[in-house]
Amino acid sequence: MSSEIIAAVIAGVASGIPQFIVASGLTLIYGVMRILNFAHGALFMIGAYIFVAISKGNAGSFPAWIALLIVTALGLFVLGYGIESTVFRRLYEKDHSIGLLASYALLLALDGATEVVWGSSPRIQRQIPEFKGNVKLGDIRIAQYDIVLIAICGLLVVTLSILLKKTLLGKRIWAVSQDPSMSAALGIHVRRVQIYVFCAGSALAGLAGALVAPLVSVEIGLGPTVVAQSFAIVIIGGLGSIPGALVAAILFGLIESLAASFVPSLAGFSIFIGMGIILLLRPQGLFGNKHYRNDPDYGHAY
């Protein structure tokens, strides 16, 4: 019994990881640009499609798989640059609802473009042989791909935290997210920071798409579903907080996985029920700061 629980826990953690990668991009972009980007879901989907298209449904070997991941992330980095410089650049000074609407329009357009390029029939990505099968630890069975996902997540968390905490670029990103006009006055090239962050966020979405490709059937409807869940994770973790996104994503992976193996009738619901409870008890999110938003009316319902 206990080994079953441990297996479900590990599977749950692993299933939260792609969600975390998507959500970390989303929360990074929100932190710097204050735009909730609906199109992020489409970028995730395009990442999956690019991965499937280049590998023709089968990456073959481990080195090829690594190369494909990098190519996909780079491709999305470039696409992100294109989107930022044509659309989002015009949105920073404007009202939030405009940003929301524009990114929704972009979601539709990118969905449509994907359908034009790759057709509407779903595609299957085969798992490479190295990652098939399970690992046995005593009587606990763990899928190998889950271990890969957890390793990638660890690598990513370390990279992101070094990048954001230890480098000059990270400090600039932090400064711009706190106060763009003050940062500009101090000589930070705000536009460049915005571009970097948006491109990096897009690359993360693409990476997550590529990682998920072998686990699901890659199809057009992927975007809206994923973006709704990622919004949930970003809000629960606290807007703009990457550790928050990590904890929230893993928590939800866990709850979903435990619900699926022990209370099947709750599967699919649990993420939303949990989100509802957290929102009502702690509206600023797990790691959010009430004063983060510089808004005197925030949190008051009168």
Place this chain on the structure above:
Amino acid sequence: MHTNSRFETESGRVPLFRRLSAAPSAVIVITGLTAIGIGVTLRKENLVFLATTCVIYALFAVSTNISFGWAGLISFGQAAFFGAGGYTFALIATYYEMVPHVIILLVAMLVAGTMALLFGLVATKLTGVEFAMLTLVFGQILWLIVHRVKALGGESGLPGVRRGELFGLSLSSERVFFVASTLCVMVSFLFISKLRYSTLGLSLSAIRENPRKAASLGISVRPIRVLAFAISGMFAGLAGGLFTLHQGIASPNMLFWLLSGQVIVMCIFGGRMSLLGPAAGAVLMTVGQWSLKSVSTSSQLVFGLLLLVVVLMLPGGLASAVGPVRRALDRKAKSVIGFRGKDSPIA
């Protein structure tokens, strides 16, 4: 000249356009009758069907705008009330065939309104993005329930809703149905427009602009938000009921959050600060999507790009284009005949 003080200009001159916007009910009746006129003369049945869809979405958008535009509450769960109305209608219409449609529609409104009221009581604890997310949660839970519960038909929904007849006229004729639903929507719009300039409607604007000041003026912010949310849900339920009757099926897609997103886009596209802007947005978006589908295979791509261009060029929505056009027309009228209104201080 009698003028409405809300619309009086600095010079005291009241142009035709303003006189019309001072009387929204007149605009609603004229537009509604024109729509009926156009709809009835359409030759093809499928165009009449499209027109009916437009009218129903117009009601859905205007109802959503009560909470979204007037009160500033972004809700991603509006489709849940639309779906609740639809499913209520489908259930009653299948099990109790004798009940007249008008009564079922009223019940659907009541069910959706009650749900919105109960939910609003909890959700208005939060504001802003958190409120939006909580409504998303609520909508998605209902959507999943509809998927799981066998009695509600699961994935395939509740098909086989019969149109029946109204005052002896068979509603299965597209034209009769169009006229009936347009009249129904028109009556709802008249009610909503009365609401807009009532104390309730004006307090909602005050709350949207500055909740703190509104509270200091003695407006009970939270109860009024709840009320707005409930009324908004009620009319969304009516739209959902009409939609089910029109399509003959209540499907889970009616509750999915993408529809909530879409209806918010209709509101912003038409102009959320205007009373009837969302209706215009709904009609244009529905017709636009339909016509693009028939001319091009990549309709979604074209539609998304068009929407993007409109958003970037006209951030206030289509209704915000009316102002400049009106001013241009005024200028032209002046330059052509040197006209000055007789109440103008200069004249």
